[in-house]
Amino acid sequence: MMNRRLIIVFLTFALLLTLGVVQAQDATVVQIFFPIAVDSPVTEILNGYAEAYEAEHSGVDIQWSFEGGYADVKIRLLTVKEGGGDLPALAIMLATDIYDLVNAEAVQSWDAFASDEYLADFTPTWLSNSYYDYDGDGTGELYGLPFQRSTVLLYYNADLLDEAGLSVPANWDELASAAQALTTDAREGILIPNSLAVLGLPAVRCRRGPEHRVGKRCRCVLRQRGRHQRLAVLGRPLSGLWRYA
Numbered sequence: 001m002m003n004r005r006l007i008i009v010f011l012t013f014a015l016l017l018t019l020g021v022v023q024a025q026d027a028t029v030v031q032i033f034f035p036i037a038v039d040s041p042v043t044e045i046l047n048g049y050a051e052a053y054e055a056e057h058s059g060v061d062i063q064w065s066f067e068g069g070y071a072d073v074k075i076r077l078l079t080v081k082e083g084g085g086d087l088p089a090l091a092i093m094l095a096t097d098i099y100d101l102v103n104a105e106a107v108q109s110w111d112a113f114a115s116d117e118y119l120a121d122f123t124p125t126w127l128s129n130s131y132y133d134y135d136g137d138g139t140g141e142l143y144g145l146p147f148q149r150s151t152v153l154l155y156y157n158a159d160l161l162d163e164a165g166l167s168v169p170a171n172w173d174e175l176a177s178a179a180q181a182l183t184t185d186a187r188e189g190i191l192i193p194n195s196l197a198v199l200g201l202p203a204v205r206c207r208r209g210p211e212h213r214v215g216k217r218c219r220c221v222l223r224q225r226g227r228h229q230r231l232a233v234l235g236r237p238l239s240g241l242w243r244y245a
Contacts, residue, residue: 027061033077033091035070070094074101081106095129098143102132110142122146 036042043066050062065088067073074097080087081104093101101107109132119127122145130144154175156168160182169175179189 031088
């Protein structure tokens, strides 16, 4: 059963060679799914990681499978599992896929392999969304190890702020006020893309297409609670897998 389960590294990377491996005649083959195109420049970096590891561990053959995107990786993994095939040892996935994959019994917990000392090196906020049934205090089953994190930037139009007599927002309340002040019939005061679930600002469910809006039309506000930045719609905080420092 162990070799049929996948250890998925949600936006994560680690080489755990005791599971999900194939014993070839002259090497232990470790297959890893990664969500990039085959011709991506990142492949050179990943191949370098593999070569460095193989140089220090004779008899290990790391094989990357470049799938094109996060959705492609998830679809292929679930298809392989449903078809009774052998899943790879590791995969790079979105943290937001954790519940689907755990419920499909396609992944295996890291709890038996990652010590407390090892996990202490990770930023707690980054690690928290790799848990299943996380309750906020570090408990729950661990299904991922942080590998990479998207950096989200907020761009503003200085000319529009100047025209409205506004300064650059310094906190969430000021951002919400500025967005409302800048909203007109011809434009939105702020646009939040929802093309990727792990963006710093989760989607506001306004059902107005791919761009979700904050302003008078959607009656959305931004709130800050302690170290966790959150969005609220009509006074109700959004819940989900997103946790932010």
